[in-house]
Amino acid sequence: MPAPHTPSPVTTRLFLQRFSATRRGARLARLLAGLQLAEWGHPRGADDHDAVTIVVAELAANAVLHGRVPGRDFALSLRYDQALGVICIEVSDTHPARPVPVVPASDEDHGRGLILVDALATRWGVHDRVGPGKTVWAECALSTAAG
Numbered sequence: 834m835p836a837p838h839t840p841s842p843v844t845t846r847l848f849l850q851r852f853s854a855t856r857r858g859a860r861l862a863r864l865l866a867g868l869q870l871a872e873w874g875h876p877r878g879a880d881d882h883d884a885v886t887i888v889v890a891e892l893a894a895n896a897v898l899h900g901r902v903p904g905r906d907f908a909l910s911l912r913y914d915q916a917l918g919v920i921c922i923e924v925s926d927t928h929p930a931r932p933v934p935v936v937p938a939s940d941e942d943h944g945r946g947l948i949l950v951d952a953l954a955t956r957w958g959v960h961d962r963v964g965p966g967k968t969v970w971a972e973c974a975l976s977t978a979a980g
Contacts, residue, residue, distance in 0.1 A: 846873055848911040852893070854901040854926065859893035862909045862924075870920075873913050881975045884953045885911075885920050888971050891946035892924040895969065900926030902965075918975045919955075927966035931959050 848869045852858035866889040867877060875882045889909065896907040910923040934947040950957050950971055957971035 844914060844916040846913040846915070849908070851906045851908045854897050854905060854907050856894075856897060858907070859890070859897045862893040862907075863890040866909065866911060866922075869911060875975065875977070879977065881920075881973070881977055885922065885973050888922055888950050888953050888973060889924075891950050892922060892969050892971065895932055895946055896924050896926040899930065899932065900928040900966070902927045920973045920975065921970060922954075922973065923968050923970045925962050925966060925968040927964070929966060931967055932969060 848866070850862070850865060852862050863886055867882065867886045870882045870885055871877055875885070889911075893907065893909065900907065905927040907924060907926040910921075910925075912921040912923075913919075914921070932947055934951065936948075937945060953973065954971035955974045957969070959967050959969050962968045
């Protein structure tokens with residue numbers, strides 16, 4: 834008689850949500866990403882939690898400020914691969930323009946979002962999506978195991 838099938842453990846977790854393309858929507862995306870990270874075992878105040886929420890905040894803010902199309906939302910996807918210890922963040926909007934990193938003047942109070950993303954993520958980029966717009970993605974390697 835064959836042995837009963839034992840299901841393999843889930844090693845990839847997913848969070849998907851659409852948000853209004855407003856400052857309030859960007860803030861909600863950051864807050865819900867933080868709650869989801871805590872649910873996945875990476876509590877608020879931990880380096881991994883803070884790095885991922887900063888990346889989410891910057892990408893969501895860019896979607897609202899530069900990728901906004903009136904009447905259209907933006908989407909946030911978090912994919913946590915426990916086996917690899919990586920969280921992939923994707924923010925999709927319907928504006929066709931791709932983000933361009935800039936080096937702002939030292940006295941400017943904006944323009945550093947992609948610099949932060951580049952510093953905190955192991956890699957990031959942009960790809961086309963089905964329908965109008967693009968998806969900006971970033972991968973963050975986790976330094977600690979989920980507790």
